[in-house]
Amino acid sequence: MTLSHTAIPVPPAPETIRWLATPEQLDQWLTSLPAGCPVALDTEFERVSTFHPIPGLVQLGGAGDFWLVEPHVADASTYFRQMLTDSERPKLLYAMSEDLELFRHWLQIAPAGLQDLQIGAALAGAGFSVGYARLVESLFGETLDKSVTRSDWLSRPLSPEQERYAVDDIRYLEPLANWVVAKLKERNLEHALAEESGRFADEAAAPEDVDRHYLKLRGGWTLTLAQQAVLQRLAAWREQECHKVDRPRNRVLSDALLIAIAERCPSSLGELNDIQGLPGGIVKRYGEHLLELVRAGKEADTSAFETIQRPLTRDQQALYKQVKKCFRKIAEEHDIPIEILAPRKRIEKVIQDRSLQGQVFFEGWRATLLEPVVSDIEEFVKQ
Structure with missing residues (x-):
């Protein structure tokens, strides 16, 4: 499908950037929204060296207003969580997977009433996984400045460029939603956006079972049943350790090294230390515990064990x-x-x-x- 500029109006860029500076101001704005009025929603965060995303900024739009909100203000708001979990209040996002992860860890909630407009655009014929800036340019003829996308969203004050970028990330969401809905009606797919967004959100909200994380390590399918039982325990331990120290998985122990340990099933620190690529610091810090996990896996009952899905024959x-x-x-x-x-x-x-x-x-x-x-x-x- 070739996209052409749409006649759907786009709100002009605000002359000044506005902040909801207190929880009370945020609550007042949220409660003033008309029933059913959609809320445009986006977040900025950092997670370069952490396991969990760190909230840096919340952007909210609705009823013609666009606001920036500090994370501590949103966190202290009485109505912010209620708005996010209200299935009757549409929330418009674009490529929402990381936003959902942030809300799950930061606020311990699973938002409802979501519409992921990247999914909607795909259903409307715009193509798979189209970037927000590209879609805005194709539909509305406006070019977004993406130069600050990877900038530091935790430092204050934010630059004027960051503030403009943050507002632009929500300014086009409602016009985009109007275009998506119109196209889906033409295709008799009016319910597909809500259904697909809801399915995606439900999967993202499901609590992760660390004991099943090994199934994601597809490279371990060649291991024997006993070795996979070892890998199960190693992968579960790594998930728990990443949560504990708040470091990315590869900063604790890579998938490849987990599989290598499970394959070798070392019985001593010397054998563990001989595994190629395994840092000495890991052996020193976690060695004895890793050996305990190996022993437990080798001794486990595997009669009902679920093996890693192998590639198609x-x-x-x-x-x-x-x-x-x-x-x-x-x-x-x-x-x-x-x-x-x-x-x-x-x-x-x-x-x-x-x-x-x-x-x-x-x-x-x-x-x-x-x-x-x-x-x-x-x-x-x-x-």
Whole structure:
């Protein structure tokens, strides 16, 4: 789909940047919003050397107003959390995954009533994972200054360029939402944006089970059952340690080294120290505990153990290509990116289960679109 400039009006850039400086001011503005009025929402944060994102700024828009809010003000607000969790108050975001992670850790909440306009734009035919600035330029003919995107959002005062950038990140969200909704109505997909955004938010809000994190280390599929049981304990320990010291996973122990330890299953500090690439400081600080985890994994009962998903076999790859053609046919007919309609890992699940039964990802708005090819897919996977 080639995007052209839309006639939907865009609010002008404010002459002065305004801040809601106290929790009371934020509460007053939030309670003054008309019922059902959407709130444009974005955040800025830092996480270069930390496991958890550190909030740097909150941007809010609604009813023609645009505001910047300090994190401590939002945190102390009576109504800010209520607004975020109010399913009747639409929240407009763009590429919201990191914002959701921030809210989950910082405020310990799972927002509701979300509309991820990057998803909406994809459903509307704008393409997969299109950047916000590119979409704004294509639809509204305005070029955003992205020079301060990676700037320091924790230091104060913010520069005028940072403040303008922060406001521009929310100024186009409501016009963009209007364009998305109009396009989705043309495509009979009015409910798809809320449904898909809600599904995405629910998955992001689900508490992570550290004992299942090893399943994400796809490179460990070649390990034996006992070695994977070791890897399970190592990966769970790393998650807990990253939370404890607030450092990124690779700053504690990389995936590759976790897999190497599980493969070697060392029984002494000397054997642990011999693993190529393992820093001596790690052995000194965590060595004895790592050996305890290895021993526990080797002795574990693996009768009901879930193994890491292996790559598709050659026969499964051939079947994957056949099934993907069915999904691609529908994706092209409706001008929806196949990455949205049927992500690779979802198709792989169909191939490995040899069934569409229980594949919840292909319900809702997808079910209507995929109905013409469901029987063909089922025939392929049952061969």
